[in-house]
Amino acid sequence: AQTVTQSQPEMSVQEAETVTLSCTYDTSESNYYLFWYKQPPSRQMILVIRQEAYKQQNATENRFSVNFQKAAKSFSLKISDSQLGDTAMYFCAFMKLHSNSGYALNFGKGTSLLVTP
């Protein structure tokens, strides 16, 4: 099974500042997908950003961007101009592209982000 590690259980950032959440993973695969999901107190999981491993260009979605370092197996999420609504649990997830036995999303344990006024 693929291992996804999020080394920061909790983080805090002030409104309008920038914060980076880290994620590393362990795999022998060369083709895969990586995701960041957000889970606010409502419990609803929401996709933040998605990256295909074969693409060298880092994915960007408005204030959210990733730093994908394939050789280092690192996939960090940068949130710019943090907003109070960004307060949530953030989960990094890994999905194999080809497999003979399932394609489950494997999640890290999450980082709890608090945005303060």
Added chain:
Amino acid sequence: GAGVSQSPSNKVTEKGKDVELRCDPISGHTALYWYRQSLGQGLEFLIYFQGNSAPDKSGLPSDRFSAERTGGSVSTLTIQRTQQEDSAVYLCASSQARGTEAFFGQGTRLTVV
């Protein structure tokens, strides 16, 4: 439907009873996932269905847990002889194809007393 629907949203059951949790995926989505999330924890993979292929059951924690997906659509997760450690939020997700976004339901909060 517009999104992934799970029912019930909350379930309280007595230790030793069986429970069934239901998931209605987005229409046309071939992949369906079940996860368990204990309080303040990450998502623990339970089972994965992809089309007509045999499901990946590698995450089921014990033989008290089982799941089926009828007609490639609705899925039911069954927990037999529930234990207090089964208390958690059970999340279901579906996706259209491999590598695409998985859409999650709101989950079922199971409490075993």
